[in-house]
Amino acid sequence: MGRAPCCDKANVKKGPWSPEEDAKLKNYIEKYGTGGNWIALPQKIGIKRCGKSCRLRWLNYLRPDIKHGGFSEEEDNIICSLYISIGSRWSVIAAQLPGRTDNDIKNYWNTRLKKKLFGRRKQSQSSRLTGSTEDPRDGNGMDTLSNSAIERLQLHMELQSLQNPNNISMWPCKLNPIQERIMQSIQLVNESSNPLIMQHVLNDGPQKVELFGPSYNCIQQKYTSPSNMLVNQMDNFINVDGGSLAYVTGPDCIKQTSMEFQQYLAFQAEIDQISCNKRANSISVDQAQTNEFDFFKDMDSAKDMMTWWSNEFEANSASSTSWDSSNVLDHQQLELKY
DNA sequence: AAGCGATGCAACCGCGATTCC
DNA sequence: CGGAATCGCGGTTGCATCGCT
Incomplete structure (x- = not known):
């Protein structure tokens, strides 16, 4: 017995949103708000979408205060630092980056920032492992870990x-x-x-x-x-x-x-x-x-990884491309006062 | 120019948490 | 208090585009 679906899957449209659907949703929410019930919203508006889909579209794309693309170095630092501290809690991380959505940050991390970090790891490691063609994604490296x-x-x-x-x-x-x-x-x-x-x-x-x-x-x-x-x-x-x-x-x-x-x-x-x-x-x-x-089982290589990471962070903290979280949490967006 | 793998991103899905009745 | 409804989150998928060969 699975859970009851939130909507009639057969009668809802899936896939990319059309400009008309966007306009309908945006106009309605700007006029009347969500009414505290996303599931009922599409019926009121007259679009054949799942309520969850409407919520996602609004939060990730239609909201007026959304920023898209072009993450700054500061934002990079915040994301990295918070990810290291709290892991993949994208909503928490997004709360520190005004205008950014959890989905955006998650995508950005998965497609770019992670590579930025693990790419360096690859480079660093392969320079030490002479003749090694090890790819971190080949099943032996850290990337095999969830x-x-x-x-x-x-x-x-x-x-x-x-x-x-x-x-x-x-x-x-x-x-x-x-x-x-x-x-x-x-x-x-x-x-x-x-x-x-x-x-x-x-x-x-x-x-x-x-x-x-x-x-x-x-x-x-x-x-x-x-x-x-x-x-x-x-x-x-x-x-x-x-x-x-x-x-x-x-x-x-x-x-x-x-x-x-x-x-x-x-x-x-x-x-x-x-x-x-x-x-x-x-x-x-x-x-x-x-x-x-x-x-x-692979703790030694994991330690190696973290030691490498530590070195990288230390090296970088002296440069403009600082990954040092002490800088990050001093960032004014956090406004933490000691 | 065509083919094809890599990349980026929007959207979907499942499930735990929370709220409502 | 318990079950249903809904929300919100994180992981995953699908597809358009890019760039290399």
């Missing part, structure tokens, strides 16, 4: 370096103060996920977590308000599940743990287990999990 896997790998490495600060850092860029705080906060969450410490937290008086997210906008709001006391309480922020932040204000927090926080803890546990299995060279891992995290 975005999610890369994201997880990055997170894993962050956590590793936090847990063992004496290790050579493989995180690709110098963190700015906010990112450093967030990384510290991850450590706090790690500690809190320890049952003993969790117990301590629970017994140590009421706690409360306010969740700001998943969009970074929320952080922005907190940090751009000069009169907001939270500005001075950054140590109390903890990162949950990538883009979202939780703020530890006091009472009742653990009971109010959000879904995202639970997911984060589950993910952390998963990573811990995998790391454990890796260390113990265990082969008893469930096959599905093994498949999902196959890349850990």
Whole structure:
């Protein structure tokens, strides 16, 4: 039993939008708004389109404040930095780039920026591997990993370096103060996920977590308000599940743990287990999990990749083509004040 | 000039999250 | 409170265009 379709698939038009359809949709929304129901919209307008398709067309193309093409270097930097920090959360990234849509950014990343990064990797690697014709897409390189896997790998490495600060850092860029705080906060969450410490937290008086997210906008709001006391309480922020932040204000927090926080803890546990299995060279891992995290088999090459990335970032941070996220988060669009 | 692979982008699809009744 | 409806997101696909041979 699948889910019921959102519209009558047989009676809706698919494919490219005609100028007439565009005009009808645009005129209607500008006059009356969406009415809070995209599914009903096409009927009202009199076009044979799925409501979801109308929503997409409006958000990605017809909206008046849309910017198309021509990403600036600054935008490149923001996208790269945020992708490295939070992964493929295109809507969150898009929220930091006025006029850009998640779809646009996703396409731009997939078609250009990724190549910009991995292309350098290819170049760098092939210069070291004499006589090698290795293509990163041939099944042995990092590109065989899913975005999610890369994201997880990055997170894993962050956590590793936090847990063992004496290790050579493989995180690709110098963190700015906010990112450093967030990384510290991850450590706090790690500690809190320890049952003993969790117990301590629970017994140590009421706690409360306010969740700001998943969009970074929320952080922005907190940090751009000069009169907001939270500005001075950054140590109390903890990162949950990538883009979202939780703020530890006091009472009742653990009971109010959000879904995202639970997911984060589950993910952390998963990573811990995998790391454990890796260390113990265990082969008893469930096959599905093994498949999902196959890349850990190739951890050495992955480390190599991240080390390379780190070098590239450092080298580039001195040039005008800076990939250094510390620059990015200083960007005025984020308006983060320390 | 034609063929063909690569590229870029708009649009679709499936599914989890959220809202509504 | 539970199920249905809707929203919103990320991944994927399809197709027009480009550029190389």
